[in-house]
Amino acid sequence: MNEDNTITEEVSHTENTPEETLPSGPKRVVVDPITRIEGHLRAEVIVGDDGIVQDAFVSSTLFRGLEIIAKGRDPRNVPLLMQRICGVCTYSHYLKSTMSMEDALGITIPYNAALVRSLMDTALFLHDHPVHFYQLHGLDWVDITSALKADPAKASKLAFKYADNPVGTGENDLIKVQETVKKFAEHPQGLGPFANAYWGHSTYRFTPEQNLIALSHYLKALEMQRLVAQMMAIFGGKQPHPQSLVIGGVTCIMDMLDPARMAEFMVKFKEMANFINNAYYADVVMAAEMYQHEPSVMQPISVKNFMAGDGILVGRNDYILSKGMILDGDISNVLDIDEDLITEEATHSWYQTDEALHPYDANSEPDHSKGYVDGESVGPDGKMIHSKNIDPNGKYSWIKSPRYDGKPMEVGPLASILISYAKGNKRVVPIVDEFLHKTGLPLSALFTTLGRTAARMLQAKVIANHGLEAFYSLVENLKTDEESCAIYTIDNDKEYKGRGIGEVPRGMLTHWTRIKDGVVSNYQATVPSTWNAGPIDANGVKGPYETNLIGLKIADLSQPLEIIRIVHSFDPCIACAVQVMDVRGNKISEYKVDPLYGGVCSV
Amino acid sequence: MDFKEKETTYDSLYASFEERIKKLQKLPRLKEDTSIEQVIKEHGFSRRDFMKWASAATAMLALPANFTPLMAEAIKVADRLPIIWLHMAECTGCTEALLRSANPSIDSLIFDYISLEYQETIMTAVGWQAEQNLEHAIEKYKGRYILMVEGGIPAGDSSHYLTIGGHGKHGEQISIDASEHAAAIFAIGTCSSFGGVQAAAPNPTNAQALSKVVDKPVINVPGCPPGEKNIVGTLMHYLLYGTLPALDVFNRPKWAYRLRIHDLCERRGHFDAGEFVEHFGDEGAKDGYCLYKVGCKGPYTFNNCSKQKFNQGTSWPIQVGFGCMGCSEPDFWDTMGTVNEPLRDRLYHTAFGGLGADATADRIGIGLLTATAVGIAAHAAIAAVKPPKK
16 A cells, blocks of 8 residues: 555646545556456556556456367367357357358258358347447446436437437336436435446536437347347247257258248347337437547547458358458458468467467467466555556466467457448448448548447448348248258268358357367367457557557546446457467368268268 | 145145245335335336236246235345346356346346346446445345356366456355355356356366355256246245255256156157157158257256246247257266267267267167166156255
């Protein structure tokens, strides 16, 4: 404790009272646990007397080792096991893991199966993005307590400014929402999950009426996420963790051939699409209007390298989202991705091997001999207190640092939307242009925290508007084709190697697998949140999370809302991001496998 | 249990529930001017809707219909229950399952109105403020809160694989501290019940079940994830009994986990008739034949999926033609063999010890009767029920 420094009158403070008890000079702020994410994550920043972040470190605090567990298992078991990487991006890992096996074994799945998988994928995107915006990220933008001061009649009218057919914002709806929350707010003990937050923070920008509209949608989104999860369950049996993909195709043939079941999916899809167009879209337009002068979300991002995979098959070789790569923010030049140039290293990660290696070649064992170190940071009362801190010179995260040709890359909806836009994707361009027109923002405004949050919504809207194309393709194909699963065998005397790649809600996901003696001999997943949240690499270069935090001004060091807002804009999925490579082998391009047919799908 | 005996048991059960609720009614409220009953009215639910829900909940817990009014009383006192929900080594799938709780939508309402004091996925507070909320809840509701834990727990020398908070506290210690003053402890999901996926061989982080880490009784609610109704139902059960419910050998509540998937399976008729899906996508698959030969583990798995299904009754893994993977059984990742093959046609540890996937190929064809007999034997052993703990 710096008791001696608690009364330092010579230090000039323009900030809130609590900081008057802080010593001068750079101070550390530790934010752990970061809640409203998937997984266990910590952010640490060093803040100068001017309240500006000088340096930042992000650390994942849980290691599970699922790739180690995958080794030696039957290839048919591994996709289900990999699905358990994450229950929020449930299905993403199941799908890419299954695809990696099919790629390795040279299997082409039936068109019907590909389309059913695609429909399940739309259900995931339409679930994941709104839940992120409202339940996870929303309260970084929306001040619940301010909504209590709103005039419901005024708010109800205001909602038409942002949507043609507003959802849940009738005057009666809003009065009810207000009453519900009022009961919470008036009883300190009753705040439950909303207790002890940063209500009233100076960087909240919505008017009371706008807060009320968004709050009503927060509650509505809870209802809608149940509905959209049912869409996944129609073909997947349950959500989270559906269970209808097998190597070779899908098992839900009865549901696929049942017109009533199909119609149920379509109706639910349309209902959800309406929510996305009239609530989610509207609220992000509203946020763009009100937050475009809030520095904490408008600071230009500095890692301007983006990478995205194909997403959502709707016809033969026709994907809704485009793949590719942009370097240094140059959207005039979309490059192809050379998968052989992807490496991961662990200079600052808790693994023994530091060297940068391709996912197929890497090898690491956990090493937590040096965890956090004793130090001080700004406590909840605005005083310096003891804490366990990151040692920036040592290892400090369970996440590794993936690089493309040595460069850090951002992946996620922002990357996907920018790449699709730059490629002139006919489904994406009009939606992005309309949004920019409506908000009056230039394209460059997308290269910000606000842009990242907006891009996620835009991706959801593109899928809401075009996802049913996959449905119609399926209906058309079912007229002449009822195949749902390819037939294959696994030859124990052969070695196989393959990968499943593509865009999932949090960005480009790749699963790499090797099969030998009929079992998985090596496994690796390169996950979106790993690209974004990784620590400093061997060259001292930081990844997207850490660079985004530097330069940020924090109004009150004991209430680091600005930090949370930026971290949440990436939609962290930390159980996903943490994985260990234990893979040795050749480059994928050197390994060619002949398709093997003749067995049965169940073998 | 014959009919008479059953009736007497229910009578005494009814009396004990009544007493329990009376006791709970005397406890001070968390929120003075509100109650579940009031809230229900305010949300536009009629008394009739409410009683309908109560009777559905009663049926779910396998209690006779005359328990319905008592269930309604129990629900009304639910607003006195503070909940602390911890995330350990997990994937957040169990929290997602909790969020799906909806049908009838009144049960999600109940979750809003029990006091959710700490839940990292949902709560607004972060960092120090989040930690304060946890400490505050443990202190304030000493001996009265319900602890629900999601995730396996890296334990002992490996406990550093999970730290939470500015002081870098290990997950294992957080679990132990939170369990100390809990009124009841529920392990939600297979990971906190049995260790789960991260505890599968070779268990690189020494992940353990909650019950192995704390020295208090733990009710296991396994499943990957468990259906939302099993999570909510376990809470309701606690409200009624005030003690731990009747449990099976794996400490799973009997009301949810007493029957095999196989017993109430919609495809059971095809099993008995010897009609099987031979490979995915075949004619049998189109006709909804039994999935035993493509690896369904329903005969070895105890859960109520066939009855409750998932996502408001939308579907379940057997309905979508995959089959059961045995996810509510201990160590199922290691003991249930290959997902798409019948268990008896493979050695248990197919993939290990250099045996390879096809090491036992010559065993394919072992009679189905053998497998069924094993299933029955397993049932007899597992269904041996522990008496309710006091």
